[in-house]
Amino acid sequence: MLTVTLLYNIVPILIMIGVVVFTRHKALPICLLLIVYLAAFAITYFKLPSKNMLSIIWGNLAYGIIYAVATYFLMTITKEERLRIKLIVKVVSITIAVLAVVSLGGFLHSFLSVKPTWNSIDKVYSKSNKAPTFKRGETPIALAPKTVINRVRKASSDIPHSQYYSISDQVQAQFFRNKPVYVVPVEYSGFWQMMKASSIPGYFIIDATKQNATPQFIKKPYKFATSAYFNKDAARQIYRHSTSWLDLGSPQLEIDNNGKPYWVQTLYKSEFLSHRVNYRKLHVAVMNAQSGTVKIYSIKNMPKFIDEGITTAIANKLNIDFGKYKYGFWNFSQTGVMKPTGNGVEDGVTSVFNRDGSISYFTDFTTDKTGSDSALGYSMINARTGRLTFYRANNIMDSDGAKNNANQDYKAQQWKANMPILYNVNSRPTWVMTILDSTSAIRGYYYLDAADQSVYGTGSTPTSALDAFRQALVNSGAKIGNTDKATMKSVKGVVDRVAVVSNQNKVMFTLKNSKTIYTVNTSDFDFANLMRPNDKVSFKANIVAKKSIGNVAEFKDDNLR
Template sequence: MTGILTTTILTFILYIIIAVYFILKNQQQRKTTIKAAGLTLISLFIITAIIVYIFMPTITIPNMTIANLIVAFIGTLGLYGLTMSKPFTKASRPIDIVSSGIIVLAIIAVPTFFILGISALDNSYDSIKKQEMEEAKPLDKDATPIVVSPESARNKVQKAMSVVPNTQFYDLGKLQVQMINDDIVFIAPVEFSGFWRYFRGKETEGYFTISATDINAQPKFIESKMKYTNSSYFQHNIQRTIYGAYPNYIQSGNAQIEVDEEGKPWYVQTLYKPIGFTNKPNMSKLHVAVVDPVTSEVSLYMTADAPEFIDGSISSEMASDQNEYFGKYVHGWLNSIFGKRDVKIPNESGTESNVTPIFDEQGNMHYFTDMSSPKENIDSALGYTLINARTGELVYYNGEKNNGIMDSKGAREIVDKEFPEKNWKGSMPILYNIDGNPTWVVNVLDPNGLFKQYAYIKAADSDFVVFGDTARQALDAYRIALAQDPSNVEATGEAAGLENVSGEIERVVITTQTTGQLIQFLITDDTTIYTLSSTKAPLAVFLQQGDHVQFEANMLDNGTAIVEAIEIDGLQ
């Protein structure tokens, strides 16, 4: 309530000045004017307090200026009406000057704040902690686990809602991905389904967790009652609780829950103070509010200094805003409209506010987004960004060494066109490094959001697509397809350190594929299955048991290896 009262009082500064001026100038009707000013003040104060309570405007210079002008204008009309003053007469000329001044100020203020907002875009762009790397190195599949799509996870959790006590009161809240005890999981709070449900229930029952890396995992319900939530009303609403504590901070997106080491949920909300006389964000000074959903206690931290259990102290909405500012305003607002030099547009294929959360090998969460050209009908990726979900640091991989790869929109369209009769759709495309090849990995979902398959798409070749029921199956099939691809002779050799292997052939199998012949063999005292395409070594089709060979192979993590070059004794 403190924030609401403070905001309401600040909106009346100009009106109070005008009311005092009315009283001093209207000497013949001073008592009437005082009564009119008081009645107008009380009426407007109550109405404004209700409006502030509902909409919760942040205490910023633009917001308070516009609010003061509106209240002053309406209040002046009230003073004219209640004092029966006739405007624009000789007697009311001093008062008319004030009322006219309000209109002039309003006319000036709106375009002024618009211009200031445009000029502040450069400052917002400069406030982003960013670096650019020339090589658009794709994400490594081991460092960044392939996760279950949120649509699929939500579908499963929705079906498990019956385990919640008084389940008729609740709906499922926003899914948030988090790492708990080295496991990446989705967390979804149980939220009220409406006002009367809140009125009856008073508090929610807890939250669900479900693995974000195991497509076969089932949701678990954790009982943990919460009184202050996103779906609660009045003083129990999380947004209003944060606003009451920090009304001078702008809230970015909706609050989401994260769970500490003891399993206790907390609501976290990204906050920022605007730049100068605008509402534009200063992204170098982002804060996070952490709210206890039982006691409503609010703590404020710099995002990087938030408690360790919080992975996403920067909201997906703020990450999306960072991408937009970084891509559009690299050379200012005017260039973003006309010349568009170096302008990059974030694609909208992300799972949360157009970004996709992923984790690196250290367990740090990042938001992934690929960038494309502002030109229409161009579906090649210019590069991609990774935004650290705690520090806000943005790294842009510009793709200069991987020119010509398709963007995430193109990858999704490939999947969409593959199953038109089933209406299966592509979801959550992420760019991975598969043996040196930029590869889009896409979840294939049915119309109900249920997972069906993985699609592995070679980012530089839209016709190179492999599907699999599991991530491992699809990955193995994709690697074998890469080994057979004539255009991929040196790709895997560039990707990883090759191992030199020699030995005697123990078993060999040769199969004919559409792109050539595929040779698979074992060597003595080695259980690794070696795969070689005849397009890389034509003489390998004559391999037989007992041959002695020396070769270079890219050793994979599933007991297989891709042979890049081979020497066969007696056949060279």
Template sequence: MFLFWGMVNYFALPTLGWGYHGVFFEIFLTLVVAVVVRNIVEYEWHPVAWIAVSFALLWLVLGIASSEMCNSYRYQQMIDVEEVSYENFAEDINVIPVDRMVVADYDLACKVAEDKLEEDPGLGSRCDVGRMTLQNLTGSFVINNGVKLEFNNDLIWVAPLEHSGFWRWVKLDVTPGYVIVYANDPTKRYLVTEINGESLKMKYLESGCFSDDIERHIRTNGYLSSGLTEHNFEIDPNGRPYWVLCNYEPTIGIFGGNDSKGVITVDIQSGDVKQYAPDETPLWIDHIQPEHFVNNQLRCWGMYKTGWWNGSFIGEDVVVPTPGMVLVYSEGESYWYTGVSASKLEGNTATSGFVLINARTKEAKYYKVSGVNEMEAKRIAEDQNFAKAAQYHATSPVLYNVKGMPTYFMTFKGSSGNVTGYAFVAVTNRQAVGVGTSKKEAESNYLKSLRRTGNDSITDGPVIAVEVMTYTVRDITLEGTTYYVLFNEVKGKEFTGSSEFFRELKWTKPNDKVNVSYSEGSSQVVLLDSFDNLNFEF
């Protein structure tokens, strides 16, 4: 029996702590095996069977007592959601330049990483690219061939090199590094096999076997009774690779209300295991709150405001998160984003607002404003002539602050899986859409669409200057119907306007004197509010 128990623990790796189903399952399984053995030996129903049945009933009762049905109020209170004004969005989420927006989604990042690995045929036959993680990183380190990588709140996809099979693990024991793909520019990709002159030896992996399996390594190093979930591969500011796992515990009844109580990190090379409380977690770790925990807590917050019966059957004053969550980044902070709908009906495309949840602290804000959900924004983008004619498909939308407006940003992909274009769709206005073959063109078309549909007061954060200024044109370029203008008096910024609104742009040339006004913010591309060429009059 002890041998059987040991094998179950070694291979199944259940959580052996009070409040986790693993320990109950092991006790029940032991009783069942005892009943079967007794029945085979003695050919009769043994009293141990009644113990097994009683234990199963106890397990069921404890599960029901921990359920949402019996604890709807406590589940509803697991996350504190602050309702804030829609105008607060521009203050909470900063504007970023379009060239820093995420272009590579998970699938494209995997494809690019695999292409990079295949550049080394010998390595590509021994290793596979593991699961990729999107990470915000600030730091610098030197990799193989003396290449120095510097990051300043850059979004990157990172993945370990995994063993391609059991016999590869037996022969090699370790893999030689990991892959980096820039999320905003997938042409920038690196196979990292050295850090500051030290060769990488990745030992504790998902593809590792026996004691090299990452979860088994953690369990056998003092965490048999700890709840563990969502292990992600991340690198620290010095390029050192780690596994990061959420450490959680039940908080309602015996089994219910799983909530994060911090993280556990594992040095992939040395196997060193460390546990951190939320307020002690290193800043390079993006999220402490797993997506499935946050999503479930937000669902309970919206459903059980007036109890379980109303939330489950009547549906009065019930709001639910829209399918799927995405990570949103702003100034080094990561947030879980989801729309919120007043209806649980499938096919509902409208939202009554959206929620941003800090992925480290679980601070949540509900911006109550009607709009479209992520799937509808994707459909709107794909319905544009640019994408429809070529049968391009849009990637999952990512939320950004574009000139103070909450905006979905997507890339278009062709049949090859490569990026073929870009799209912007306003969360609060399904008519405001911009697409193009470049991010700059798509943004310009989007801003024109915003103006055309009544958003005349779009800004790029706090207004610094709105008075009329007299400048000299240094250069002017046309893309489609959008003009990009450089002025001698303003360095580091380009100004954009459409001949649809300012006809004089068609005849403007370098050295012309012009009067312009604009709302200046942090973006390097500034939208013109007015344009008057002083060299001629209509």
């Protein structure tokens, strides 16, 4: 902190030396410098200003003007001193003018010369049919972060002396002992609570893929947190121990395989006299939340337990720069410009658990034209390496359009679609969404064909929703790549179980000695609402090979004749 403040006050120090040398005043200029320095130190300590050279120049410009003006008005000088001090005035004026020109030039350079930033992004282009696939029996992220926060807050009574603490809004996706989990930090409720508590007793962890998972409070006390004050503030501690590095965004909490908490923050070095980011030179600060020890690693050499060395803030900036600056700043026709929709749960990105044990950030891109809801493609950023894979897409709706379509089906219940993620289901780009009620409780899952909003499937579990969606694909006659062949069969049997899904105008049932789940559209066969177990039925059904789903046609219930 002292070093950074000193760098911000080089010009005031030089002015003070000149005043002391050329005037009879000694104590006053030194006292004024001390006041300016202390004020600058307070600003540095609490605001954590950038250590970029341009920012330091701007700081010298501001503090230099303040010190010069204060000295001019508070000092009394003789005619002889006035003649001598003209040299100081001239030097100060030239210095301030040079700093202003350099600062303006650096700012314009940062703003106008952005193609090198785009070139520094580690990026790969791919076709939409090579995008991540989704198979039956696999589970997407079952818990939306809103749901996680809601459940953790209900479990906050597990925290000892819970009146001193609050639940963070930060939900950290991570693989813990090879299992996908969410980690939720506990924070101090305020300054006086921190002084009373002295440390945070632990954090919460919850299974990310179990629909009915309950949060567990892990007793691993830590003193450093983003809600702490003074030297216990996690961001300030990292700032103090990374003097030549710049940060973007807040630290995120991750845990190692023993459950020990660490604060992780992505760092970068901007170019000289520029605010541009070089994504090839990202590093990671890892701070032990218990001891405050800070270590800095390159992206390639950071500890294995860190899943999101690229924090959400950096990922969001990556997406913005990738979509905006392919053809540089002087692209007045806006050729190739894409805008991330920002429908993520944090910093415009959504964390996705991959099959290989890694985590990616998902974001879809749309055109900058007002009112458009078409997606141009989407990115998956590897949260550990920073590599951005962009999947091109044509004639599909963006995440805003997908959520709006899903919300239309739940107007009466006032449920909302959350966390739209685009998967490749049977070679079809498909929006997978979680449906939440007003309390953030999960009400079901919604699969929507990204190219045809009339094709969708819903269910109370990911698997049932996927089966319903695949059946809808078969019924629509959509061109699909890896859906098993469906055949129309005549079926007779005795009803075993029945479920009426009133809000979707359908009845689902099974037959005795059969594992196939049949679906009847009650808009076509309204009497199916009256079907009961042990009824004798006959019908035709589109049955998908190797799948336990069948869509019913020409339905008859012998017991209702």
